[in-house]
Amino acid sequence: MALTKKQQLFVDEYLQSFNATEAAIKAGYSEKTAYSIGWENLRKPDIAEEIQKHLQASAMSADEVLKRWADTARSDIGLFSDVRNSSDLKSHPLSYLVKKFKKRITYDKDGNATEDIELELYDAQTAQQMIGKHWALLTDRNLNMNIDLDSLSNEQLERLAKGEDVYSVIANSGAG
Numbered sequence: 001m002a003l004t005k006k007q008q009l010f011v012d013e014y015l016q017s018f019n020a021t022e023a024a025i026k027a028g029y030s031e032k033t034a035y036s037i038g039w040e041n042l043r044k045p046d047i048a049e050e051i052q053k054h055l056q057a058s059a060m061s062a063d064e065v066l067k068r069w070a071d072t073a074r075s076d077i078g079l080f081s082d083v084r085n086s087s088d089l090k091s092h093p094l095s096y097l098v099k100k101f102k103k104r105i106t107y108d109k110d111g112n113a114t115e116d117i118e119l120e121l122y123d124a125q126t127a128q129q130m131i132g133k134h135w136a137l138l139t140d141r142n143l144n145m146n147i148d149l150d151s152l153s154n155e156q157l158e159r160l161a162k163g164e165d166v167y168s169v170i171a172n173s174g175a176g
Contacts, residue, residue, distance in 0.1 A: 011050050072127035097121050
């Protein structure tokens with residue numbers, strides 16, 4: 001069933017503010033009843049379906065999230081060496097990597113201008129950690145290994161006493 005113009009306007013406004021009362025008012029419902037109308041509209045199947053459709057269409061896929069993390073992890077400030085102002089940054093294809101951009105112009109006593117540009121990228125290490133977590137590369141090895149020390153050879157016990165990793169001692173011997 002198609003939404004009415006008022007319902008569609010409610011959906012459009014709701015997707016901007018995620019506030020049902022505000023969306024109801026902007027869609028033309030009475031301010032007195034906006035709270036209850038907004039609440040009711042969110043529970044109407046056609047409206048809820050339309051909102052969900054828009055949310056799914058605008059949501060990032062897992063692949064897109066991974067690509068953004070990868071771009072951030074590989075980012076290099078040198079990619080932005082040609083950026084001199086905010087319009088340069090807005091038109092840059094990797095502008096989403098920039099966390100902070102500031103341009104300051106200072107003048108000396110003779111009136112000569114000096115430009116200072118501050119550019120900060122999102123943290124590459126954090127992106128690398130997120131990718132590592134996604135691929136389970138950074139999982140803690142908290143394995144509960146019950147090792148019968150009596151089953152280990154003297155050579156294995158000596159290796160452990162010298163500080164060798166228990167996993168390599170057992171893996172290289174066939175014991176355990």
